[in-house]
Amino acid sequence: MRYNEKELQALSRQPAEMAAELGMRGPKKGSVAKRRLVKLVVNFLFYFRPDEAEPLGALLLERCRVAQEEPGGFSISFVEDLSRKYHFECCSQEQCQEWMEALRRASYEYMRQSLIFYRNEIRKMTGKDPLEQFGISEEARFQLNSLPRDEQTCTGSQLGVLD
């Protein structure tokens, strides 16, 4: 699949919501944990070799599930194949918790749900649509019915239901 790598690299240099050096292990069998600088920017998780400027890779965080693994460790996997996990090791359960919460809220889909939620709450309280001031009240993507039916494969997994 082609993609605009230059823009993705530029994104990786932007201020991050979270950044830390973590142990990271890919989903392939037999992969070994390596130290990586992991950086959360909008709905992407970038990972770098420590002290390198260009990321090794990026994970788009849509339709993903974030789960606790061993204490201090969590995994990211994707809805189409939940058994394929990217593993991360933190230095404490506290750090692990912080990352899991941030990653669960990192997707565009989650942000969209937040918007719909707040819009509704404000509408109920004031009778007015707060999106009118932005000129986006008619946009299909912000309507309640724009949330997919089956508790959103996009968002159901975002509830982070743990096995």
Add this chain to the structure above:
Amino acid sequence: MKLNERSLAFYATCDAPVDNAGFLHKRGGRGAGSHRRWFVLRGNMLFYFESEASREPLGVILLEGCTVELVDAREEFAFAVRFAGGRSRSYVLAADSQAALEGWVKALSRASFHYLRLVVRELEQQLAAMREGSPANTLSANPNPISNPRPKENGRAVWSALPEQPTAAPKRPPLPPRRRASAPNRPLASFAQLHEHYGREVRALRSQWRGGQAGLAGLEVWHRSSSGGTHTQDQP
């Protein structure tokens, strides 16, 4: 750079409603001719396919940081998606009609995550301001405390608008305690707090449920007797 392309492809073709879709003519790089492609906008990613029926995108354009502008081009109804920075390429696209052009320009210029987050933060602030302004919204003790210093949740979420679940058939897992939404002096928590709170609750119930059942057989019965999928209770 590695990218989780397989997941990207699934995201591009999943069932969820798209933010915009349609045919556009896309110029190939370096003056090569233009091709008619099926474009799908999802979030801040613009995917393009060889045809509407294709199961895998040919490519994707990350839209973060782009500007969208009309262009005077040889094609009618043309616009460009441009990025800052010296050697970035522009994508010149052409729609089939004025209406389609306007729809795409509007959708793409507001597609970024940054934009969405700005709007959400603005709404969060509005809600917080309303809370402070209203005398009824005093912070009161909450029977279900969350470990967060901000105002407590009132147990109400967008999915509480659903009709009550029917009384559980014997094999169904217990429903979480239903909280009444109407108490006027319970301030509203942020979406993130509610999300985290309900997520924990769902996880706890789920492990309780699984602990008490004889393996998958119990779950299967529940699936069959419920009207929807595993997340029926949580549907908005």
